[in-house]
Amino acid sequence: MAKKLGFLVNIERCIGCHACEISCKSFYQLEPNMRRRRVQELPEDVVGTPVRAFVSTACNHCDDPACKKACPVGAYTKREDGIVVHNQDLCIGCQMCGKACPYSVPMFNPVKKKMDKCSMCYDRLDVGQLPICVEKCPLEAIQIVDYNEVQPANAVSEIPTFADTSITHPTTHFILHKPGKQSRRF
Amino acid sequence: MHDLPLVIFTVLSQLAIGGFVTLWWFDRKNKTITRSTGLIISCSLVVLGGIAVLVSLFHLGQPFAAYRAILNIKVSWLSREVTFYGGFVGLSVLYTWFWLKDMPARRSLIGGIATIIGAIAIFSSAKIYMIPAIPAWNSVTTMFAFFLTSIILGPLFVGLLLAFRGELSVNISRISIFSLIAAAIVMILYFSSLQSGLPQAVEAARLTTHHFIFWIRLFTFVIAFAILSLSIKNKAMCNAKIYSFVFVLLFISEFLARFQFYETANHL
Amino acid sequence: MLTENFSRRTFLKGSASLSALLGLGVATSQAPKGLIPKAQAKSNGKVEQFYNACPRNCYDTCSIVTTVEDGRITFITGNEKNTYTKGRLCVKGNTYPRVVYSPDRIKYPMRQKGRGSGNWERISWDEAYTIIAKKILAIKKEYGSTLPICLNKYSGNFNILNYATEGMLSSIGYTTRAQGTPCDPAGSDAQGFDMGAPYNNDPEQFLDADYIILWGANPAWTSAHSMYFIEQAKERGTKLVVIDPLITQTASKADEYIQVKASTDGALALGMIRYILDHQLYDKNWVSQNSIGFNEFFSYVKKNITVEWAAEKTGVPKPVIERIAREYATAKPANIWIGFGMQRHVNGGAMVRAIDALAAITGNIGKKGGGVNYIGEETWGFNYSTMGFGAPEGSGGEADRYVNMNNFGAQVLDANDPPIKMMWIACRNPMAQDPEPTVVKKAFDQMDLIVTADLYMNKTVEYSDIVLPVTTPFESVGVNVSYWHYWMNVNEQAIKPLYETKSDLEIAMGLSKKLNQLKPGSCTFPVTGDPLDWVEKEMNDDIKALFNVKSWDDLRKNGGTAKANESITVAWKDLKFRTPSGKYEFYSKTAAEYGHHPLPIFTEEYKAPKEYPIRCMSPHWKFGIHSQFQHQDWLMAIQAHPFLEIHPDLAKKKSIRDQDMVKIINETGYMTLPAKITKMVPADTVVMYEGWWKGVNYTENFTVKALQEDMGEHLKGQRGIAFHDNFVNIEKA
Numbered sequence A: 001m002a003k004k005l006g007f008l009v010n011i012e013r014c015i016g017c018h019a020c021e022i023s024c025k026s027f028y029q030l031e032p033n034m035r036r037r038r039v040q041e042l043p044e045d046v047v048g049t050p051v052r053a054f055v056s057t058a059c060n061h062c063d064d065p066a067c068k069k070a071c072p073v074g075a076y077t078k079r080e081d082g083i084v085v086h087n088q089d090l091c092i093g094c095q096m097c098g099k100a101c102p103y104s105v106p107m108f109n110p111v112k113k114k115m116d117k118c119s120m121c122y123d124r125l126d127v128g129q130l131p132i133c134v135e136k137c138p139l140e141a142i143q144i145v146d147y148n149e150v151q152p153a154n155a156v157s158e159i160p161t162f163a164d165t166s167i168t169h170p171t172t173h174f175i176l177h178k179p180g181k182q183s184r185r186f
Numbered sequence B: 001m002h003d004l005p006l007v008i009f010t011v012l013s014q015l016a017i018g019g020f021v022t023l024w025w026f027d028r029k030n031k032t033i034t035r036s037t038g039l040i041i042s043c044s045l046v047v048l049g050g051i052a053v054l055v056s057l058f059h060l061g062q063p064f065a066a067y068r069a070i071l072n073i074k075v076s077w078l079s080r081e082v083t084f085y086g087g088f089v090g091l092s093v094l095y096t097w098f099w100l101k102d103m104p105a106r107r108s109l110i111g112g113i114a115t116i117i118g119a120i121a122i123f124s125s126a127k128i129y130m131i132p133a134i135p136a137w138n139s140v141t142t143m144f145a146f147f148l149t150s151i152i153l154g155p156l157f158v159g160l161l162l163a164f165r166g167e168l169s170v171n172i173s174r175i176s177i178f179s180l181i182a183a184a185i186v187m188i189l190y191f192s193s194l195q196s197g198l199p200q201a202v203e204a205a206r207l208t209t210h211h212f213i214f215w216i217r218l219f220t221f222v223i224a225f226a227i228l229s230l231s232i233k234n235k236a237m238c239n240a241k242i243y244s245f246v247f248v249l250l251f252i253s254e255f256l257a258r259f260q261f262y263e264t265a266n267h268l
Numbered sequence C: 001m002l003t004e005n006f007s008r009r010t011f012l013k014g015s016a017s018l019s020a021l022l023g024l025g026v027a028t029s030q031a032p033k034g035l036i037p038k039a040q041a042k043s044n045g046k047v048e049q050f051y052n053a054c055p056r057n058c059y060d061t062c063s064i065v066t067t068v069e070d071g072r073i074t075f076i077t078g079n080e081k082n083t084y085t086k087g088r089l090c091v092k093g094n095t096y097p098r099v100v101y102s103p104d105r106i107k108y109p110m111r112q113k114g115r116g117s118g119n120w121e122r123i124s125w126d127e128a129y130t131i132i133a134k135k136i137l138a139i140k141k142e143y144g145s146t147l148p149i150c151l152n153k154y155s156g157n158f159n160i161l162n163y164a165t166e167g168m169l170s171s172i173g174y175t176t177r178a179q180g181t182p183c184d185p186a187g188s189d190a191q192g193f194d195m196g197a198p199y200n201n202d203p204e205q206f207l208d209a210d211y212i213i214l215w216g217a218n219p220a221w222t223s224a225h226s227m228y229f230i231e232q233a234k235e236r237g238t239k240l241v242v243i244d245p246l247i248t249q250t251a252s253k254a255d256e257y258i259q260v261k262a263s264t265d266g267a268l269a270l271g272m273i274r275y276i277l278d279h280q281l282y283d284k285n286w287v288s289q290n291s292i293g294f295n296e297f298f299s300y301v302k303k304n305i306t307v308e309w310a311a312e313k314t315g316v317p318k319p320v321i322e323r324i325a326r327e328y329a330t331a332k333p334a335n336i337w338i339g340f341g342m343q344r345h346v347n348g349g350a351m352v353r354a355i356d357a358l359a360a361i362t363g364n365i366g367k368k369g370g371g372v373n374y375i376g377e378e379t380w381g382f383n384y385s386t387m388g389f390g391a392p393e394g395s396g397g398e399a400d401r402y403v404n405m406n407n408f409g410a411q412v413l414d415a416n417d418p419p420i421k422m423m424w425i426a427c428r429n430p431m432a433q434d435p436e437p438t439v440v441k442k443a444f445d446q447m448d449l450i451v452t453a454d455l456y457m458n459k460t461v462e463y464s465d466i467v468l469p470v471t472t473p474f475e476s477v478g479v480n481v482s483y484w485h486y487w488m489n490v491n492e493q494a495i496k497p498l499y500e501t502k503s504d505l506e507i508a509m510g511l512s513k514k515l516n517q518l519k520p521g522s523c524t525f526p527v528t529g530d531p532l533d534w535v536e537k538e539m540n541d542d543i544k545a546l547f548n549v550k551s552w553d554d555l556r557k558n559g560g561t562a563k564a565n566e567s568i569t570v571a572w573k574d575l576k577f578r579t580p581s582g583k584y585e586f587y588s589k590t591a592a593e594y595g596h597h598p599l600p601i602f603t604e605e606y607k608a609p610k611e612y613p614i615r616c617m618s619p620h621w622k623f624g625i626h627s628q629f630q631h632q633d634w635l636m637a638i639q640a641h642p643f644l645e646i647h648p649d650l651a652k653k654k655s656i657r658d659q660d661m662v663k664i665i666n667e668t669g670y671m672t673l674p675a676k677i678t679k680m681v682p683a684d685t686v687v688m689y690e691g692w693w694k695g696v697n698y699t700e701n702f703t704v705k706a707l708q709e710d711m712g713e714h715l716k717g718q719r720g721i722a723f724h725d726n727f728v729n730i731e732k733a
């Protein structure tokens, strides 16, 4: 049976450090402003008690990718394992995929003049290595899961700030932050 | 601002298609347009349509690879737009050729096909933008707006050229006033759908109306509307000067509207 | 170089951790042929990997693996052989390729016409050495000694070979030195009085803890690798308590967060102690066998401290203090980590002594997984052979003269007989990092010559006469250890130095050569030497035995990283303290000798002046270590501007909205920056993060007075600065 690979992002563990994002940038030697993975601050009352909470997302390798439908040259492919790959050789830089993706994932690379997005490091996966962000997160807060095989306990597919999942059915799932006790003065 | 090429492309291409359909229709119906006038109008439409294509290339990172844009016609509305608009421009050149050769029957046939292709092109163009990722765009008003640009600018453009040539035999004011009324209704629909939509749509409405561009757009629209209303019954006003003025006003109005359409495209 | 271990591996960069997970090891099915670009061989040329060490004054001092393709670095990541680094770097470490290839790097020696003018001209190394050497000789002639020459060097690069700069200055004669540490002085003194030295447990032992209190520490931002062990422990059921005035990133992860009023942590610890004593929860055996002065301390607490008082003082409700005290006292082992920030107060040392006492009475000191962990220096026993050449014959003066690094500007201005005329600055950015920058500037103005060795055009370089471009760790050789974990990491030269950059060691040799040319015998520092020999000379028998390595070269060939043997990874395991009595000293005569109360008593916090009622704290920021890293464009792309965190209540009172520009002001200075409204800070405090200088014309220290901490002279020579006792007012700009 085909796989359905997706990221599992543990918000409980994530310290918002951006190491995932920067290790990706470093590994692929991206231009300074290119961000294949982005760490974003969540509203501080997201779990009830005020905390600093972050979520790290990249391409969501959606089941029904809007990028793929928008692209006029067919640069997008969804592999059988679920990874949505963008072929830069074909890309003409029309930026329609970036507009169509509800998560604004594909970014225009001003130097290459083509779009660029996360590939789930499929070439690493194909030789048995983990994606860079998964391997390099100091807190081991990102995993790859085959959602056809397992439905990890307490993983949710929707969190505040994450666009309506009914549009493209992203495969990314999240583990939410459990609020701790607080004795605050304010 | 980086969507400026798209603003120019959509407005010019819709103008060209609208003008083309008008010319084809008048030519079929009245057969009063002289060969040289027909050639002039047809040529100018081809030039406008061609400029639209050229400008749209500026939007691409890889303009020289633009030909690849038809590869994904099976699913991509952008592919379809490129294909059909490309087809339309090609057919309009052919159409112009038949003016040159003065072959009315062929002209009429090719014109008919081009009209259908052009309409599909506008339809595809609108569909590109009707995407859930951008709530302000994701509405049938986008479709209406794109066709209305065509219907507002096209006939007026042809009408003013005919007026210059002294060959105007239709009441353009009447046609245009109807399209303006339709546009006004769509505008109201547009804002009320934004207001009742997702936060990004509400924000788009706010951004649009809180900018002076919106007021210029509205002002030019209202003035054009007023002049056209006056000119329906007043033959003396149906001259090339007035139509040129109104056309300029409405071109500005549509252009600014389209500009704001792109500028306020808040992503989910 | 790791050719032996690595070169036959796949050409894909990074470490090849096989993912047993989900059987991803099998090549997955491919989509239609031709559409997906094939993984291209990254390079047709040579791919090599080298070991490096992150030297940036960081708890984590990571062991690094650097991938070099055709002489260019293509990836930098953590070394998997180091069980603390675990093959991963923090966000800052991940920017290292950019640190090396940054467009902002200083490429050549340069001379500035007019300090701060930006009017730089490129000069050759020979010209630079000549100008500097001539000045040194002229000063020596005029003043009869080299004391007018002042060195300010500290923590920008803790590679052991970088002590060559100190060595070079010692080799020209007696000079003036910026002494002390801005980091930890009060707390280190406190632990010195209590136990004889600060000494921490191996942080990998968080996994062995039953209960963890992070007391004013924010490892999520300052020690990501420790945070991993803490999170692991938490997931296994260890309770994580964070005590901090701010809801830090770490506090956000706590099982229980306790918001203490800043600078009252000592009262909280004493309140807990009172409860523990009252309820007989203390370890009677431990105190009777291993300590002195317990009874005096006991009666001090009974007489002066109540839980109610502590609750009042700290803002922590009484039931919370009682519950935490009970939990802490009954968990075995319970681990406390005291952050450096907690002691940056006028009563910082006293507070650390009180917390130490809490750990001592519960018998948590000397236990694996327990301890009262602050800092340690057990692994730093190198030869420091770059420093041992001594003053040349005929040097005037008798010994080096010291000024307090933490109040550098004022003390340089005060120094007379002889006055200070020349400054050498390395691994430091005093213009940005010192309190009262205007005073520092005045001191700079008095100089005849300021030489700064640095990587980038920072605030200090901008105000120097000569800048010497230095190498990154990847362009030079060295060895590093940590003040926190128990690993030693080698640093190989991975690439040729870019442009005309040189290491501090090469600069020392180069300058010595020039001095000896101009005046033979004027500098005892060697004029030549292979850095590989220099680094090998650092290894002595004790170090080799401690880390079980044969040599630096041997370690380089075998994983690049080694952990100290278990004899030292549990602090005070033998319960032989390094105090005069050999025991844990609740009552410390040494403390009394330094003018402190001998007992760990409560001392009052600094009170806000009326006109400046708002505390402004400047803690570490996640994208920087002091003034390093944040300025890299990779990080600026994420956060381009500093900001001021303000509680919504305070913001409302001052009519400040999110993103409004806010002016923060006190008698020392002012600055204007955007507001970030957040509940992460209390309503009586604002927070501006430390170490920003790029793109702004101020630093967080514009309002910081040179207010001293209570301790520091004993072990560090000088007191530190109470950076967090900075009071200001704010208004909408």
Ligand code: SF4
Binding pocket: A013, A014, A015, A016, A017, A018, A019, A020, A021, A039, A054, A056, A136, A137, A138, A139, A140, A141, A142
């Ligand atoms: S590296 Fe890990 S902890 Fe850091 S931001 Fe990314 S996911 Fe979060």
Ligand code: SF4
Binding pocket: A058, A059, A060, A061, A062, A064, A065, A066, A067, A068, A084, A100, A101, A102, A103, A104, A105, A106, A117, A168, A170
């Ligand atoms: S997240 Fe966006 S780019 Fe990625 S697959 Fe989904 S629609 Fe495409």
Ligand code: SF4
Binding pocket: C054, C055, C056, C058, C059, C060, C061, C062, C089, C090, C091, C092, C093, C094, C223, C224, C225, C625
């Ligand atoms: S800054 Fe600290 S955690 Fe980051 S790479 Fe360097 S030593 Fe490691």
